[in-house]
Amino acid sequence: MLQNKIKKHLTQLQQKKFRKEFQEFIIEGVKGVSEALNSKFEVILVVVDGSKRDEKDFAQIIELAEKKEIPVEFCGRDDVVSIKTTDTFPGVLAVVEQREVVLEDITDGSIICLDQVKDPGNLGTIIRTADWFGVKNILLSEDCVDLHNPKVVRGTMGSIFHVNVFRASDVVGSLGKLKSEFGFKVISMCMDGENINRDKIEISRDRTVFVFGSESHGVREEIEKMSDKKYTILGKGQAESLNVAISVGVLLSKVR
Amino acid sequence: MLQNKIKKHLTQLQQKKFRKEFQEFIIEGVKGVSEALNSKFEVILVVVDGSKRDEKDFAQIIELAEKKEIPVEFCGRDDVVSIKTTDTFPGVLAVVEQREVVLEDITDGSIICLDQVKDPGNLGTIIRTADWFGVKNILLSEDCVDLHNPKVVRGTMGSIFHVNVFRASDVVGSLGKLKSEFGFKVISMCMDGENINRDKIEISRDRTVFVFGSESHGVREEIEKMSDKKYTILGKGQAESLNVAISVGVLLSKVR
Numbered sequence: 001m002l003q004n005k006i007k008k009h010l011t012q013l014q015q016k017k018f019r020k021e022f023q024e025f026i027i028e029g030v031k032g033v034s035e036a037l038n039s040k041f042e043v044i045l046v047v048v049d050g051s052k053r054d055e056k057d058f059a060q061i062i063e064l065a066e067k068k069e070i071p072v073e074f075c076g077r078d079d080v081v082s083i084k085t086t087d088t089f090p091g092v093l094a095v096v097e098q099r100e101v102v103l104e105d106i107t108d109g110s111i112i113c114l115d116q117v118k119d120p121g122n123l124g125t126i127i128r129t130a131d132w133f134g135v136k137n138i139l140l141s142e143d144c145v146d147l148h149n150p151k152v153v154r155g156t157m158g159s160i161f162h163v164n165v166f167r168a169s170d171v172v173g174s175l176g177k178l179k180s181e182f183g184f185k186v187i188s189m190c191m192d193g194e195n196i197n198r199d200k201i202e203i204s205r206d207r208t209v210f211v212f213g214s215e216s217h218g219v220r221e222e223i224e225k226m227s228d229k230k231y232t233i234l235g236k237g238q239a240e241s242l243n244v245a246i247s248v249g250v251l252l253s254k255v256r
Numbered sequence: 257m258l259q260n261k262i263k264k265h266l267t268q269l270q271q272k273k274f275r276k277e278f279q280e281f282i283i284e285g286v287k288g289v290s291e292a293l294n295s296k297f298e299v300i301l302v303v304v305d306g307s308k309r310d311e312k313d314f315a316q317i318i319e320l321a322e323k324k325e326i327p328v329e330f331c332g333r334d335d336v337v338s339i340k341t342t343d344t345f346p347g348v349l350a351v352v353e354q355r356e357v358v359l360e361d362i363t364d365g366s367i368i369c370l371d372q373v374k375d376p377g378n379l380g381t382i383i384r385t386a387d388w389f390g391v392k393n394i395l396l397s398e399d400c401v402d403l404h405n406p407k408v409v410r411g412t413m414g415s416i417f418h419v420n421v422f423r424a425s426d427v428v429g430s431l432g433k434l435k436s437e438f439g440f441k442v443i444s445m446c447m448d449g450e451n452i453n454r455d456k457i458e459i460s461r462d463r464t465v466f467v468f469g470s471e472s473h474g475v476r477e478e479i480e481k482m483s484d485k486k487y488t489i490l491g492k493g494q495a496e497s498l499n500v501a502i503s504v505g506v507l508l509s510k511v512r
Binding site for chain 2 (some may be wrong): 109121124128129130131136137157158162235237238239241245246247249252253
């Protein structure tokens with residue numbers, strides 16, 4: 001059984017205000033916890049389902065945590081109800097310290113910028129997709145979903161530990177700074193841009209910010225205006241819009 | 257207030273076995289219900305939150321349903337708890353008859369085939385993405401998630417009414433028939449295929465089945481063996497796999 005103090009802390013971390021207060025978040029599952037332990041992030045606590053402690057995957061996690069002198073607690077079936085963030089508790093979770101990222105940290109290579117992306121599943125998938133295509137820097141507008149929301153964290157499938165995510169307090173200002181001080185180009189995905197499916201488009205990833213808006217509102221006007229180039233993924237069917245994570249995947253597959 | 261009989265029926269339709277028994281499914285939301293009413297699908301019943309009947313979007317749906325002689329029922333706040341399929345009831349739903357689709361119905365143009373895709377969100381997004389890129393035919397293996405699962409239906413954002421989805425009882429047999437009887441080529445997305453990001457790849461959509469496997473298991477061996485061509489979306493980062501819906505988007509953006 002977990003101590004009440006720990007149980008309370010884990011429950012609190014499911015709320016944004018406490019994640020902000022403690023500057024921590026929760027990662028669940030064997031893959032995620034293993035990635036956390038092997039990353040540069042500081043892991044504060046590992047919680048393992050006591051009935052699984054002898055299973056291979058879990059035993060390895062316990063061993064790794066102990067080697068790194070990270071406390072490991074064991075929970076019982078009754079604890080799970082209050083600590084799990086999904087319907088089914090995958091048997092292990094870790095409390096991880098949030099990393100502080102400033103604008104300067106994302107200025108090497110290309111950047112994916114998301115404007116008002118509110119769906120946690122989309123943000124998670126976008127981070128995973130960026131990681132797949134080797135883009136390490138993410139810029140979130142002030143009104144995007146919280147990066148440390150459990151659904152976002154889960155959706156990244158561990159990629160949250162491979163990328164630098166900077167949350168702007170003023171995304172237009174940050175983009176301006178990236179242009180003027182760091183020499184970035186801004187490329188926005190809009191409804192009225194150049195057709196990205198055309199033959200000979202060469203999109204370079206050198207010092208480029210690729211901006212994607214929400215499916216309902218698109219990229220905000222101020223950002224459109226400061227864009228060096230606009231692209232569109234043309235559709236042929238009857239669907240009204242393309243999922244934003246799909247747009248990111250399509251664009252990144254075109255970039256050299 | 258809804259009659260108990262209707263309430264019971266709506267609750268039952270949240271379960272796969274009853275959807276199968278009645279050959280019906282539920283679509284929620286203004287956009288989805290409007291699409292249903294404007295499609296070739298038979299709408300059996302429309303249920304509107306009584307407190308919203310005078311709001312423009314809802315009034316339009318009611319008018320359209322009545323013009324088509326489709327019964328409209330009004331529900332109260334107490335009904336919502338048992339009939340909603342999401343956390344927040346969007347104020348309107350429709351009961352729609354499932355369309356019977358046979359293999360022959362999907363033999364014009366190209367086909368997206370999904371092998372063992374179990375995640376409802378992914379299937380919904382794939383159908384929406386296929387619709388965006390103008391692919392109207394979907395072939396599901398016998399062990400894919402149920403097309404009429406509420407999360408799938410919601411994820412399609414109305415595109416479920418624009419595509420033909422055939423669920424195979426033996427996907428290998430269906431693919432064999434598409435090759436031998438209908439002259440289709442089979443292209444599979446695999447780990448060891450040709451790099452799709454390479455320069456001069458020309459993928460034609462003429463009589464082609466594009467097969468995508470689950471993220472954990474990939475395309476099954478029997479299908480790989482019968483493929484005319486295999487492609488891979490190469491990654492450069494540390495992510496272990498690409499989301500299957502993203503793979504569909506990337507591939508379709510390359511097809512002419």
